Amino acid sequence: MSDSLKTIRELADELGVNKQNVQYHIKSLPNKERLKNEKGIILLTIDEQNFIRAKILKVSTDKVLADKISTDKVSTDKILTDKVSTDKALADKILTDKVSTDKILTDKVSTDKENNFLIEKIKIQEEQIRDLKEQRRNGKEQLDIKDSQIAQMQNLLDQQQRLALQDKKLLDEYKSEINDLKALKMPTQETEFKHLDNQYKDEVNALKEKLENLQEQIKVQKRIEEQEKQRKWWGLWRK
Structure with missing residues (x-):
């Protein structure tokens, strides 16, 4: 058997797929006549191998791409969900920080007033002592x-x-x-x-x-x- 010819099993093993996958794409070959060896096993020429290889690789590529798109969509959805959650958490944190900041500013103003009052009182007492x-x-x-x-x-x-x-x-x-x-x-x-x-x-x-x-x-x-x-x-x- 010529090295350029391969059986369905050999091509399937080479492409890493099962035999039925190769047989499915054989139906799409332009010529309907198949070469066979002395045992009646179908032999595929170089052109037929390349045609089937291209089909299988395209399907695999399409599947990988589809899987990737699906995975990317899931990841994108997760990212969007996480972003929404993050944005909500960030908004809640900003609101909480604003409330805390307002309280701190209010407490600071009150503290500053008390400190100013105490400072003025101390100045008056120091003046009285002098x-x-x-x-x-x-x-x-x-x-x-x-x-x-x-x-x-x-x-x-x-x-x-x-x-x-x-x-x-x-x-x-x-x-x-x-x-x-x-x-x-x-x-x-x-x-x-x-x-x-x-x-x-x-x-x-x-x-x-x-x-x-x-x-x-x-x-x-x-x-x-x-x-x-x-x-x-x-x-x-x-x-």
């Missing part, structure tokens, strides 16, 4: 000034008291001398000593009066300072 510190500092400075004035007046009073004691001592000495002179009975100098006695008495009285005035001024100054302290503490307590 004012209070300034008032206390001014009050302390004034108290320091008053204390310094009181110390100066106290020093002056001490000096006046020392001078008064010295004058009294001197006056006592003069009185003692006068008494001694009187004891000596010196009428000619009696008038003179009496004059001196009266002069020192006047000086002592003047010093006493000056001392009393100074003590009164100190008392008045202390009352004013006490009133000033009470007024400041009252003002601070009311704030």
Whole structure:
């Protein structure tokens, strides 16, 4: 048998199909007469093989293409379905995100208002604290000034008291001398000593009066300072 001739089985095996498939396409051959070998088995020429091969390959290609189209349609339908589901999920997510965003923005606005209120309140309290510190500092400075004035007046009073004691001592000495002179009975100098006695008495009285005035001024100054302290503490307590 020529190598160019093939049986139906051989061609079916070559094309990977069953024998009935090849036999079905043999009916479409232009010539109706078939070559046969000595055993009566049909032999197919090159042209017949090519014709059947083209038919089978076309059918296979068409089937593959149809299967692919069907598969592609199923995939496309699935993609479209998935896209619809995805679009719906995306739309739901966008809506949910918008609601969440609106809530976040609303909460942020509310929080910002509360923060601004707290910031303003803190600023006011800080300003009040600065004012209070300034008032206390001014009050302390004034108290320091008053204390310094009181110390100066106290020093002056001490000096006046020392001078008064010295004058009294001197006056006592003069009185003692006068008494001694009187004891000596010196009428000619009696008038003179009496004059001196009266002069020192006047000086002592003047010093006493000056001392009393100074003590009164100190008392008045202390009352004013006490009133000033009470007024400041009252003002601070009311704030």
